[in-house]
Each structure stands twice: as structure tokens, then as C-alpha cells.
Amino acid sequence: TQLLEQSPQFLSIQEGENLTVYCNSSSVFSSLQWYRQEPGEGPVLLVTVVTGGEVKKLKRLTFQFGDARKDSSLHITAAQPGDTGLYLCAGREGGSEKLVFGKGTKLTVNP
Amino acid sequence: NAGVTQTPKFQVLKTGQSMTLQCAQDMNHEYMSWYRQDPGMGLRLIHYSVGAGITDQGEVPNGYNVSRSTTEDFPLRLLSAAPSQTSVYFCASRGLVYTGELFFGEGSRLTVL
Numbered sequence: 001t002q003l004l005e006q007s008p009q010f011l012s013i014q015e016g017e018n019l020t021v022y023c024n025s026s027s028v029f030s031s032l033q034w035y036r037q038e039p040g041e042g043p044v045l046l047v048t049v050v051t052g053g054e055v056k057k058l059k060r061l062t063f064q065f066g067d068a069r070k071d072s073s074l075h076i077t078a079a080q081p082g083d084t085g086l087y088l089c090a091g092r093e094g095g096s097e098k099l100v101f102g103k104g105t106k107l108t109v110n111p
Numbered sequence: 112n113a114g115v116t117q118t119p120k121f122q123v124l125k126t127g128q129s130m131t132l133q134c135a136q137d138m139n140h141e142y143m144s145w146y147r148q149d150p151g152m153g154l155r156l157i158h159y160s161v162g163a164g165i166t167d168q169g170e171v172p173n174g175y176n177v178s179r180s181t182t183e184d185f186p187l188r189l190l191s192a193a194p195s196q197t198s199v200y201f202c203a204s205r206g207l208v209y210t211g212e213l214f215f216g217e218g219s220r221l222t223v224l
Binding site: 006009030031033035040041042043044045048050088090092095097098099100101102103104 | 115142144146151152153154155156159161167169170201203209210211212213215216217218
């Protein structure tokens with residue numbers, strides 16, 4: 001069972017465009033993380049959100065945790081080729097030690 | 112800065128062979144885990160451990176064994192490899208804070224013929 005649904009699965013845009021990636025679930029998460037993975041490497045943490053409605057900004061990236069803690073979004077403003085990669089959301093239910101990942105969104109930013 | 116080290120990086124096996132993927136971390140992390148990554152499937156949790164002597168199953172544990180005799184090491188064993196186990200395997204660790212960052216190794220690409 002895939003707890004976290006990410007959309008879109010693939011996204012190809014031009015440099016300078018804005019984009020939003022979504023991470024949705026029917027489950028409530030105690031915390032949610034976003035990771036970015038480049039080819040041949042392991043994922044690297046971008047952000048952790050723990051409070052419903054929380055918004056965090058990391059330069060041109062804005063992350064939001066839904067009020068009910070069931071969904072999250074990642075918005076990138078003025079995308080650059082260096083933003084190219086696989087973006088993964090990952091959630092933890094309740095007091096579980098397990099971190100469950102979505103299938104990822106593969107972003108390509110063309111110069 | 113070693114972080115999480117996985118060996119080997121690449122391995123080709125024949126069906127039925129056994130092997131062990133090694134994972135070591137030098138950050139004194141209590142929590143360690145193994146994921147497999149397949150195209151279109153994202154990362155799926157195989158097994159995890161919250162400390163030496165303690166292991167538990169993830170989403171896809173069948174065909175894999177783990178043990179945790181020390182804080183630093185968390186090997187993943189395939190007792191009888193099958194083509195369905197062809198994948199990229201990632202080891203990851205974090206500290207006690209469960210909202211903390213999960214640190215990943217560079218991955219081990221396994222092909223089972």
C-alpha cells in the first residue's frame with residue numbers, strides 16, 4: 001500500500017518558470033520531510049515540517065504542510081537547471097519509527 | 112567525512128546465490144534502515160533497527176535478513192537471490208530524534224540474473 005501519492009510523476013519546464021509538486025495521503029502524519037535526489041546519489045534532506053499549516057522557505061523553495069497534516073506541497077519559484085532532480089516526500093505516522101516515501105517527482109529544468 | 116558507507120557499489124549475482132550488502136555509519140546513530148529503489152516505485156523500506164540487538168520489518172522484508180550487533184554496522188543479507196531483487200539499495204541512518212534528518216549512503220546497485 002502506497003501511503004503517499006506524489007504528483008506529477010514527471011515535470012519538464014523551462015528555466016524561470018514556477019512549479020508546484022504535491023504530496024497527498026489519507027493518513028495523518030506526525031511529521032513530513034522533503035528530500036532531493038540526484039542520479040547516482042542518495043537522497044538529501046531539504047526540509048522537515050511537523051505542525052499543521054506550517055510554511056517553510058528555503059531560498060526559492062516554499063514548503064507547506066496541510067492543516068490536517070495529510071498533505072504537503074513544494075513550490076519552486078523561478079526554477080533553475082540546478083533544481084533538476086528527483087523530489088521525494090516522506091512521512092512518519094504517529095510515533096512510528098518508519099519513514100515512508102512517496103514515489104517521487106522527477107523534475108527537469110531546461111536552460 | 113565518511114557518514115554512511117555502503118559496499119559494494121555494484122554487484123551481479125546469479126539466481127540462488129547469497130550475498131551481504133554492508134552498511135557502516137560513523138555518526139553514532141541509533142536508527143539505521145535499508146531501502147530499495149525501483150523505477151516508478153520510489154523508496155520502499157525493507158528492514159530497520161532502532162539500536163544494537165533490535166531489528167524490525169518494513170514494507171518489503173521478504174527475502175532479506177538483517178542483524179545489528181553494533182551501533183555502527185547494519186548488514187543486509189540476501190540468502191537466495193531472485194531476479195525480483197534486482198534494484199538499487201540504500202542504507203540510511205539518523206539520530207534519536209525521530210524528526211531528524213535521514214542520512215543516506217550512495218547506494219548499491221544489485222543485478223540478479
